[in-house]
Amino acid sequence: MNNNIRVNELCYSTLSSKNPNSFDTYVSLGGYSTWKNIVTTSYDRKEIIETILKSGLRGRGGAGFPTGRKWSFINQDSEDIKYLVCNADESEPGTCKDRDILRYNPHALIEGMLIASYAIGANTAYCYLRGEFMDDVYSSFKKALADAYENKLIGNNILKTNINIELHDLIGAGAYIVGEETAMLESIEGKKGFPRFKPPFPAVKGLFGSPTIINNVETLASVPKIMENGPEWFKSAGTKDSPGFKCFSVSGHVNKPGNYEIPLGTPFKKLLELAGGMKDGKKIKAVIPGGSSVPVVPGKVMLETNMDYESITQAGSLLGSGAVIIMDEDTNMVEVIHRIARFYYSESCGQCTPCREGTGWMFKIIDKILNGKANLEDIKTLESIPSMISGSTICALGDAAAMPVESFIKHYKNEFLRYINHENQNKEKIFSSNNNNEFVLQKK
């Protein structure tokens, strides 16, 4: 274990306790003191938003939008009913960080939701958990919610202050698209998860037509400690543009896959070290640094990259949800992108033609390639599809489906060509035009 990295100080701060998810554990570690202070001193709402803005906290669901700014979009002076929604529909492939917050530190999320509700003037908050969490994850959260109600921290007349905030648990039923914030609003309203056109943005017209703020689990669970310790404490970790801590779900070919909450800007090398290094002493080939929706990055590039928003963008990808999927030298990249393409094909909601049709085309062509039935034309067609989807759809699922395909072909084209069983005169030309590929073509 590397001792010079600060690990699990924020959302996973209860993890080292015996009963991490209990009310008593949370309170013994100073939990709910911020919330109690806010309600009993009639804390200035604008000051809360200002503190979160100053901390530089960015949305941890994938888009990385500054949280304080999002909150500031709510018109404080309007008399409208306002809602807060917590997005606990964790389903970006490779991501399992929120599940551990819900299981092991649910009170941090609840306190964060209360503070956020207060800050934006919402009297009702919903936490929408994905349907597949209905067993232990949901139970853990529900238990915590009941304990917080019992201790009069939620509900009517909170701690006899005349402040009323209801916090409800909701459960989904299996649909990746519901993780998109406006699709989630549709789902809460009891409809199919079809993303909405924006504008109007949810902060203006959201749930049941009212101003609504939607935040990810990790984002909200980060709020209490930032309020308690101040924005400077948060900024003492991370970089100037990516301050604070971030949970990374490290999976794939590593010895110790797991969730690691570390300062943003930590070198990828250190994170890999935390995760026990490469399995079986193999070499690293590629990394998907932010969930399956982001471009793949060659391993040697990642080894020189730091884990913050800006560095990963510079490396040609996105930090996304913080799901770091690591692949070793033996990984068949066509198989990996086949699996990813199958996922987006299954999960496209079908509302927009470019995504509905494009995800199908991409999957079918990759399937054809994998089965040795494709020719060079098919690869050219495949290469042309992502740009026809990107930017042409209501929500980001289209882009999320397009970016990985584009990047896999860019970095690992030789592996696609290996599957082409047709003799083609231009073969040599295409091979030689692709120099950034470590894969060696075996001549038959």
Next chain:
Amino acid sequence: MQDNSTYKISSEVSSKINKWLLKFPDGKKKPAIIYALHLIQKENKYIKSIHVDALANFLNLKNIDVYEIAAFYSMFELEKIGKHTISVCTNVSCMLNGSDEILSYLESKLKIKVGRSSDKYFLKDERECLAACCGAPMMQVDHKYYENLTKEKIDKIITEIENE
């Protein structure tokens, strides 16, 4: 799907639905559909058209309002399935850790193809990532998580179910 039988929402389920409705603004009924379908599916294993009709009637909604929810969300089963639902995650992180072998092993052990069901087991064709990537390969049995799977572990899990 022709079915001449009738179905009445049980008093236990209806009181749960009514309680759930309190989470939403007055008069809003649709927000309870997903939760109600979970309850009905739990009771009946899968959703039949008579269930959809009964729920629509109960919530005073059009049948299509309920049907489109049952059809859109992948956890709702519209065909007859066995007692236990097994979902093996085959998304990227699990695939990199051998989930395809795990799935084939289950297929041969349970003698059913993925997506099919016997009286006892339904081997769901799971396309989503089930958010336990650091415990890959993993599966859910009736939504309970089983992680770091091996053939031996699967043998043990199935034996436990058999001995229930």
